[in-house]
Each structure stands twice: as C-alpha cells, then as structure tokens.
Amino acid sequence: DARVTQTPRHKVTEMGQEVTMRCQPILGHNTVFWYRQTMMQGLELLAYFRNRAPLDDSGMPKDRFSAEMPDATLATLKIQPSEPRDSAVYFCASGPGTGLSSPLHFGNGTRLTVT
Amino acid sequence: QKEVEQDPGPLSVPEGAIVSLNCTYSNSAFQYFMWYRQYSRKGPELLMYTYSSGNKEDGRFTAQVDKSSKYISLFIRDSQPSDSATYLCAMGTGGGATNKLIFGTGTLLAVQP
Numbered sequence: 043d044a045r046v047t048q049t050p051r052h053k054v055t056e057m058g059q060e061v062t063m064r065c066q067p068i069l070g071h072n073t074v075f076w077y078r079q080t081m082m083q084g085l086e087l088l089a090y091f092r093n094r095a096p097l098d099d100s101g102m103p104k105d106r107f108s109a110e111m112p113d114a115t116l117a118t119l120k121i122q123p124s125e126p127r128d129s130a131v132y133f134c135a136s137g138p139g140t141g142l143s144s145p146l147h148f149g150n151g152t153r154l155t156v157t
Numbered sequence: 158q159k160e161v162e163q164d165p166g167p168l169s170v171p172e173g174a175i176v177s178l179n180c181t182y183s184n185s186a187f188q189y190f191m192w193y194r195q196y197s198r199k200g201p202e203l204l205m206y207t208y209s210s211g212n213k214e215d216g217r218f219t220a221q222v223d224k225s226s227k228y229i230s231l232f233i234r235d236s237q238p239s240d241s242a243t244y245l246c247a248m249g250t251g252g253g254a255t256n257k258l259i260f261g262t263g264t265l266l267a268v269q270p
Contacts, residue, residue, distance in 0.1 A: 083262070150198070
C-alpha cells in the first residue's frame, strides 16, 4: 500500500534553531503539497510543487521558511530561524495531478514544538 | 472571513445515530468538493468527493453539494464508534494539474458506544 512518508514524526527544538522536515511522496505522483495544521487555523497550504517546480508558496513566511524538491523522491521544508508560533503539525501530501479522480494522499505529519 | 467555514464541534452522538456535518464557502469558483477523515495523530484520508452540485453515496456515507447556497454536507448513517474522528471538508476550483485544495478547520465527531 503506497503512502507518503514524513520524517521526523516529532521534533522539539529551541527558538532560533533550524528545523528541516522531509517528505517522500508516493512514487509516480507529480504534485507535492506542504500544509500546516493548528487548532485555530486548521490546515493551511504553505507551498506546492508540480514536477518538482514550485507553483505557489504564497502561504509561506518567506523570511524564514523555504521549500524545495531536490529530486522526485524528496521534498523538504526548512524553517530558519524557528519561532514558538511555528509549533504545529506539518503535513506533506502528494497527488498524481490529473484532476478529480486523483485525491491527495497525506503523510502522518511532523509534530513540531518550538520552545 | 475564511473561504471555507466549518463548525469545529465537538459533536457527540450515540452509536447508530445519523450524523450531519456541514461546510459553507464563499468562493463561487469552487467546483469540486471533498471530505477527509482524520484520526488522532494521523494524516487526513479521503472519504468522499463530488463534482459540482448533487449527491453521492458510498455505503453509510452520503455527500451533498448545493452550489446555489454554497453549502456542502456529509451524512453518516448508522454511526459507529470507529467513525470517531475529525472530518474536514475541502474544496478546489478545478481539477487538472494542481489539485490545490482549501480545507475547513474540521469537525470533531465522537460516537459513543
């Protein structure tokens, strides 16, 4: 059963430290999304890629967040420097990118706590 | 105002009850609509999807879309304790290349045995 894999599952760090989250999309999927989930805001889209090219990162604080896809099997989301308000669960999702019959498949998230 | 509004609940029902979950939205360009289920400490998983207005049924689940009212619903019949989860509605403006979805904040459902 193909699935999106995210690492680490949990991360606790101090304010100011760099955080890198990784995602392995489902093989063959050409769209990759990063979402952030908090109790107050729900799921917020941070950035997404198609065929490894960034299509939209308008949901991401540009001064501290960066997202990349070094290759088709790896997507990364980096926060530098991290702040307590970044504490949330970060989800990666992938999809075949071919429309209605291709739902997004989510990983189980990285739970980030910044103290 | 958010593009998608969803009552966060929590909603508690006895086993066997009919559950109604709802979302409203403001963007008339939304064309396809999905419901995701999220168990605690897991990622969301797709439950139902519909295109434009109408109903879709899958087992105990029925999704309804009323584009004229900008209102979507998910009904769960004969609810089970295993249905206890957070239910998220999601919407997009079109299929094709992007699959960009906007999510509601989720409704927490507890089905009591």
